[in-house]
Amino acid sequence: MLDLDWNLLLEIDWVEIGGATLDTLTMLGVSMLFTVLAGLPLGVLLFISAPGQLRARPRLYAVLSFLVNVLRSLPFVILLIVLMPFTLLLVGTSIGVAGAIVPLVVGAVPFFARLVENVLREVDRGVIEASQSMGARLSHIVFKVLLPESLPGLIGAATVTAVALVGYTAMSGVIGGGGLGDLAIRYGYQRFQTEIMIVTVVLLLALVQGLQSAGDSLVRRCRFD
Amino acid sequence: MIEVQSISKHYQHGGKSIAALDNVSLQIASGEIYGIIGRSGAGKSTLIRCLNLLERPDSGHVSLHGEDITRLDERALQQRRQRIGMVFQHFNLLRSRTVAANVRFPLELAGGQSPAQMDARVDELLALVGLQDHKHKRPSQLSGGQKQRVGIARALANHPDLLLCDEATSALDPETTDAILALLADINRQLGLTIVLITHDMRVIRQLCDSVAVLDHGRVVEQGKVLDVFLAPQHAVTQSLLAETGMGQGALQGIWRQRVATPVIKLTFVGEPTLQPVLDKVGREVGLRVNLLSGTLSEIKDTPFGQLLAGVVASDVDVSALPAIFAREGVRCEVL
Ligand SMILES: Nc1ncnc2c1ncn2[C@@H]1O[C@H](COP(=O)(O)OP(=O)(O)O)[C@@H](O)[C@H]1O
Ligand SMILES: [Mg+2]
Numbered sequence: 001m002l003d004l005d006w007n008l009l010l011e012i013d014w015v016e017i018g019g020a021t022l023d024t025l026t027m028l029g030v031s032m033l034f035t036v037l038a039g040l041p042l043g044v045l046l047f048i049s050a051p052g053q054l055r056a057r058p059r060l061y062a063v064l065s066f067l068v069n070v071l072r073s074l075p076f077v078i079l080l081i082v083l084m085p086f087t088l089l090l091v092g093t094s095i096g097v098a099g100a101i102v103p104l105v106v107g108a109v110p111f112f113a114r115l116v117e118n119v120l121r122e123v124d125r126g127v128i129e130a131s132q133s134m135g136a137r138l139s140h141i142v143f144k145v146l147l148p149e150s151l152p153g154l155i156g157a158a159t160v161t162a163v164a165l166v167g168y169t170a171m172s173g174v175i176g177g178g179g180l181g182d183l184a185i186r187y188g189y190q191r192f193q194t195e196i197m198i199v200t201v202v203l204l205l206a207l208v209q210g211l212q213s214a215g216d217s218l219v220r221r222c223r224f225d
Numbered sequence: 226m227i228e229v230q231s232i233s234k235h236y237q238h239g240g241k242s243i244a245a246l247d248n249v250s251l252q253i254a255s256g257e258i259y260g261i262i263g264r265s266g267a268g269k270s271t272l273i274r275c276l277n278l279l280e281r282p283d284s285g286h287v288s289l290h291g292e293d294i295t296r297l298d299e300r301a302l303q304q305r306r307q308r309i310g311m312v313f314q315h316f317n318l319l320r321s322r323t324v325a326a327n328v329r330f331p332l333e334l335a336g337g338q339s340p341a342q343m344d345a346r347v348d349e350l351l352a353l354v355g356l357q358d359h360k361h362k363r364p365s366q367l368s369g370g371q372k373q374r375v376g377i378a379r380a381l382a383n384h385p386d387l388l389l390c391d392e393a394t395s396a397l398d399p400e401t402t403d404a405i406l407a408l409l410a411d412i413n414r415q416l417g418l419t420i421v422l423i424t425h426d427m428r429v430i431r432q433l434c435d436s437v438a439v440l441d442h443g444r445v446v447e448q449g450k451v452l453d454v455f456l457a458p459q460h461a462v463t464q465s466l467l468a469e470t471g472m473g474q475g476a477l478q479g480i481w482r483q484r485v486a487t488p489v490i491k492l493t494f495v496g497e498p499t500l501q502p503v504l505d506k507v508g509r510e511v512g513l514r515v516n517l518l519s520g521t522l523s524e525i526k527d528t529p530f531g532q533l534l535a536g537v538v539a540s541d542v543d544v545s546a547l548p549a550i551f552a553r554e555g556v557r558c559e560v561l
Binding site: 124126127129130131132133134135136137140144145148149151224225 | 277279303304305306307309311313315317318319320321322330331333334335363364365366379383389
């Protein structure tokens with residue numbers, strides 16, 4: 001059994017925990033926003049450029065697909081470090097919450113884009129064909145057919161991505177990104193203050209649970225039956 | 226007039242090239258219902274998809290009312306397609322849209338109408354197919370027949386001059402099929418709309434079509450007026466399609482009914498009586514004089530059989546007594 005001294009809870013710096021929570025939420029919110037803004041178009045591009053698809057460009061698809069795979073295969077910690085110069089250039093700092101957002105987005109975009117591609121593949125080909133038979137242009141098909149028809153799947157993909165981002169934020173401590181995960185590692189793992197670790201883990205768990213049920217209930221609400 | 230001029234389409238299959246369409250030519254008159262029948266894999270879908278170029282033929286031309294659509298660029302083709310309706314076997318409705326919004330979809334694609342105009346048109350179309358009361362439902366809440374009505378309303382939205390139906394009733398039960406076929410016939414009559422439909426079911430051709438082409442292995446093996454093809458099917462595929470559906474000449478009763486004022490009888494001979502002068506014999510016995518409307522003689526598994534359709538011009542006995550009299554000679558007689 002762990003020998004826990006819950007009296008330590010009284011000594012926990014709740015202000016620090018509050019700050020860390022805020023940091024996590026900021027990183028999550030901002031990086032999720034940019035992930036969707038970049039990942040959704042990339043996912044659509046992957047889908048329509050794939051061989052046999054609406055605008056088949058096999059070479060372009062192969063290149064994009066390879067890049068996505070490269071980024072997805074890199075451990076996030078490595079991405080954090082490798083991207084530091086780029087981050088500095090882009091946001092003026094490569095550390096802290098602001099510095100963490102760039103690698104978070106770079107890590108999550110390929111993940112989300114691939115999920116989007118797979119969700120779009122589930123759209124009934126017959127429906128796409130029916131739209132073509134009515135004279136739909138590509139833009140019509142994307143905005144009036146593909147995206148609306150796959151909305152529940154897209155929300156599901158965004159939920160999975162947000163949960164994955166929570167995991168990524170934990171590692172951003174490496175570059176001083178802060179947040180709950182960082183707190184858990186610094187106090188719990190490195191200083192053996194298990195109580196703090198447990199508190200942060202509970203908070204992270206609550207966050208993940210909250211994201212998942214919010215996502216699920218949105219999916220339920222926009223299902224088409 | 227729709228003209229299909231020697232179109233061919235090949236698909237690569239494991240390094241081998243197979244001809245889905247092999248030099249197909251058709252002429253379809255404006256305002257008619259033209260059926261294309263064939264077995265599964267005959268190339269029917271490929272052919273009908275060539276009429277709006279969802280599938281581009283490798284060679285050949287398709288002209289609609291004198292305009293060669295194979296020469297149109299992408300934009301022009303998209304514009305043209307707005308006035309070619311298409312109805313699908315599996316309906317292909319947008320799940321994310323209500324019935325009304327599905328019908329509105331092609332109007333949105335075409336553009337140039339105010340929301341109020343579009344709504345008015347949607348109401349008009351839903352009334353035409355009898356779905357006013359289901360306007361706000363989702364496709365998932367509809368029966369198959371209702372879904373196909375939505376599909377038809379949607380196909381008619383932009384006032385097409387051609388309606389293509391790809392096995393439009395093949396996913397429906399017989400009763401619903403009849404209702405949908407009746408709706409298509411109505412639309413053809415009311416709007417003077419040319420309809421091209423494909424089917425594997427001779428009953429659909431019989432109920433609906435003016436002309437028919439029989440497709441087999443990518444070739445048109447027979448084409449003509451439905452009446453002619455049913456009365457004298459030339460090609461083995463046509464004949465077997467007719468035979469399978471249990472349709473001899475008698476199937477044409479509906480058409481004769483409209484043209485012939487006298488009572489019509491259908492005589493079916495199976496086996497030995499086929500080879501005997503039964504009609505002549507009975508004719509002398511009861512003073513029966515007939516006007517022969519159609520007839521066939523054929524064989525099913527070595528058994529000869531024949532069917533005669535005859536208008537009764539004169540008879541000493543009541544027409545209703547004829548079945549019993551013919552029965553004595555081993556011939557089935559039905560008064561139609
Ligand atoms: N996209 C395709 N790729 C390869 N072969 C195809 C494709 N579409 C149709 N075919 C082939 O072409 C032939 C005709 O198909 P189709 O027109 O669908 O026939 P039908 O509608 O009469 O059943 C079939 O042998 C089919 O396998
Ligand atoms: Mg087919």
